Amino acid sequence: MRYNSKYLIIILTVLALVKGVTAAEKYTYTETKIDDEIRIMADDFLNLRPMLGFDYLKMTLPEAYYWQGKMAEYLGKKYGKTVGYKTGGHNIGPTFATFPKDGIRGLVLEKMLLPTDSYIRVDSTMRGFLEADFAFRVKDDSINKAENEMELLAGLDAIIPFAEIPDPYYEEGTRTINGTVVSNMGSRFSFLGAPVLIKPTESWINKINNFTFAVHNEEGALIENGGIKGWYKPLEVVKWLRDHLIFSGINLKAGDILSLGNIGIIRQLHQNSPRGPAYSGNSFTLSYYGLSDEPMAVTINIDRSKL
Numbered sequence: 001m002r003y004n005s006k007y008l009i010i011i012l013t014v015l016a017l018v019k020g021v022t023a024a025e026k027y028t029y030t031e032t033k034i035d036d037e038i039r040i041m042a043d044d045f046l047n048l049r050p051m052l053g054f055d056y057l058k059m060t061l062p063e064a065y066y067w068q069g070k071m072a073e074y075l076g077k078k079y080g081k082t083v084g085y086k087t088g089g090h091n092i093g094p095t096f097a098t099f100p101k102d103g104i105r106g107l108v109l110e111k112m113l114l115p116t117d118s119y120i121r122v123d124s125t126m127r128g129f130l131e132a133d134f135a136f137r138v139k140d141d142s143i144n145k146a147e148n149e150m151e152l153l154a155g156l157d158a159i160i161p162f163a164e165i166p167d168p169y170y171e172e173g174t175r176t177i178n179g180t181v182v183s184n185m186g187s188r189f190s191f192l193g194a195p196v197l198i199k200p201t202e203s204w205i206n207k208i209n210n211f212t213f214a215v216h217n218e219e220g221a222l223i224e225n226g227g228i229k230g231w232y233k234p235l236e237v238v239k240w241l242r243d244h245l246i247f248s249g250i251n252l253k254a255g256d257i258l259s260l261g262n263i264g265i266i267r268q269l270h271q272n273s274p275r276g277p278a279y280s281g282n283s284f285t286l287s288y289y290g291l292s293d294e295p296m297a298v299t300i301n302i303d304r305s306k307l
Contacts, residue, residue: 038067041183042074045169048126053174054182061100064181065248071184072107080110084135084257086187087241090232091262098180103237105244106185108257116161116193119301122269125188126169129275130300132215132265132286134234135162137195138256143242149235154200155252156238159208161193161298162259163286165269190259193298196291208234211290215265217281218301224265234260269302 034056041051054064072082086106089099114120122128136156143155168186170179180186198204214225228234237260242252252258265286267279282302287295 034067035070038071038182039074042071045167045183045186045188046075046078048124048169050126050169050171051179051183051186052171053176054179055174055176056178057176059178061178061181062248064178065105067182068107068184071182072109075184076109079112082107083110083113083255084108084259085241085245085252086185086190086259086261087237087244088185088261090237090240090260091264092230092232096180098175098177100177100181103240103244104181104185105241106181106187108187108190108259112187113190113192113257116191116298117301118191119303120165120189121303121305125165125167125269127186127273128165128167128188128269129273130267130269130279130284131164131166132213132263133162133164133190133259133261134228134263134288135160135192135257135259136234136238138252138254138258140254141251143238144246144251146239146242149205150200150202152235152238152242153198153204153208156198156258158195158197159288159291159296160195160257161286161288161296162257163191163284163298163300164259165189165191165300191298191300192257193296196296205235207291211288213263213265213286213288215267216285216287218283218285219281221281223267223281223284226264228263231264232260237261 044051086108087103089095089103137158137160139155139157143152146152146155165188166186167188210229212227215223217223238258241258245252266275268275269279271278282304283299285297285299287297289295
């Protein structure tokens with residue numbers, strides 16, 4: 001069932017009766033107040049100001065995802081319509097403390113997507129970091145009913161090399177789990193390499209579950225490498241994301257981009273960040289091995305000319 005304002009009215013009516021306030025008064029005040037906060041949050045994000053964390057700790061996750069949709073509407077004035085979905089927190093081992101324990105879901109907006117080899121100025125983010133990711137493209141709506149790996153793969157048509165620069169910039173000490181959801185995970189830029197078409201075969205399932213990857217700088221020096229095996233199983237994450245969307249009343253459609261999250265290589269762009277020393281290279285090239293005859297790659301170039 002889609003979480004919507006009708007459900008909010010029911011919740012707030014109960015609260016109103018308990019506190020002796022009319023349902024209409026309570027509903028109007030609460031929804032308007034939250035909407036105003038989200039509009040300010042979006043404006044702060046677009047103008048590179050720190051977002052004030054979302055101090056509604058008792059709000060349920062379905063409610064937070066409803067308000068994430070409102071955040072996307074305000075961000076959409078600059079970034080356009082939703083063209084895909086992203087997730088994170090499915091890897092083995094510790095993940096970000098402000099992610100829900102079972103994983104998080106966000107929206108990918110059209111003008112957040114940039115082609116490989118695009119340049120990004122360091123001062124176009126405030127807490128931006130370079131993140132190696134992995135993505136699929138949806139083939140058709142059969143994926144909404146897929147149950148196993150083969151059926152899921154049949155609903156996808158391509159693998160896309162994918163890297164990100166999230167920008168989780170908040171007033172210090174105010175970030176919360178619900179705030180991370182509502183702020184759309186601080187998504188700012190995503191980069192896409194050339195897609196490679198896939199087929200629903202056992203061979204492809206094996207390759208997807210066992211590919212390796214590496215990041216190099218502009219001089220070809222290795223930054224870090226790894227393998228998907230033991231990190232997360234991509235098709236399982238697709239199913240989690242698909243199910244999470246369906247629970248919110250959203251069906252996947254042809255062309256949707258599905259970003260499955262960090263594959264273990266993150267480098268901070270800025271000095272004095274909580275994630276360690278700033279990355280010193282001028283490019284960040286993520287390559288996948290074992291999925292095609294030649295490595296698949298995506299590159300983020302860093303423009304330091306104004307520093």
